[in-house]
């Protein structure tokens with residue numbers, strides 16, 4: 001077990017931009033030890049007044065679409081052309097198997113990883129989606145406190161993880177490929193509906209022309225969705241991480257969105273709603289934990305759950321019975 005600091009030491013370290021302490025604070029929020037969680041809550045309380053000053057961008061797309069390569073190119077663009085400080089976090093429920101997608105992809109983010117103005121943190125391995133979501137959400141706040149003004153949250157567009165990411169970012173960017181046809185590359189319609197922008201990537205070489213056609217096609221598809229409460233109409237762009245083309249237009253879209261949403265109050269309102277979402281999410285999780293840890297429930301569980309699986313008891317009656325055991 002690494003040494004623990006006091007809450008004030010963690011907070012002061014994070015606020016001064018000390019990367020070692022930032023990493024240690026993130027390790028703390030990722031920990032499931034109750035004593036670490038208490039400590040983490042106190043650290044969060046100390047840094048919270050100094051947070052909120054960043055643009056949080058979710059980046060999703062199926063494996064192989066080019067997320068890591070894009071983040072490296074786009075990230076370097078923001079550091080070099082716009083003097084930004086960038087943090088990259090990942091929500092990857094598959095990381096239990098691969099040992100962390102970003103870490104595995106480190107070669108694709110080499111220059112970003114070695115830039116002192118960038119901070120890259122892979123998904124904690126061996127965690128459930130709920131656990132990763134909670135710690136990523138806290139990590140965003142810690143990175144903001146450490147002075148990072150752009151935060152990328154990368155996720156794999158294959159499951160529930162993009163819904164979680166959508167609930168913690170301001171702007172949601174979906175990466176897609178040209179020429180994938182009607183299947184939309186396994187990207188469900190729901191994910192397209194969440195997107196504030198779609199970037200058709202790998203628009204280089206022989207792919208350039210198909211990418212521009214796909215752009216028109218997807219733009220048409222997006223127009224069919226009703227305008228969301230932000231009043232923003234999602235845009236489709238093309239880019240190439242290899243040739244570093246189309247990156248500036250994407251940043252301009254993000255800025256355009258932020259300007260619109262800040263102007264009409266949606267930006268703040270959404271962050272408030274997200275705070276409420278995570279409060280409720282956390283309450284649900286804690287209730288569930290307490291329920292299953294209750295000694296009376298544990299005693300009765302195997303018998304009652306068996307009666308339910310064998311059709312001898314209705315799931316609803318069983319739930320009511322188990323809840324009745326809580327005192």
Ligand SMILES: Nc1nc2c(ncn2[C@@H]2O[C@H](COP(=O)(O)OP(=O)(O)O)[C@@H](O)[C@H]2O)c(=O)[nH]1
Nearest residue numbers: 062063064065066067068069070202240241242
């Ligand atoms: N032609 C081309 N290939 C790319 C581009 N970006 C990524 N790739 C390739 O696509 C593959 C998957 O990229 P990666 O960034 O690992 O995708 P991820 O799984 O979404 O993170 C790699 O072989 C990359 O070299 C691009 O802009 N143009």
Ligand SMILES: [Mg+2]
Nearest residue numbers: 067068101105
């Ligand atoms: Mg990747």
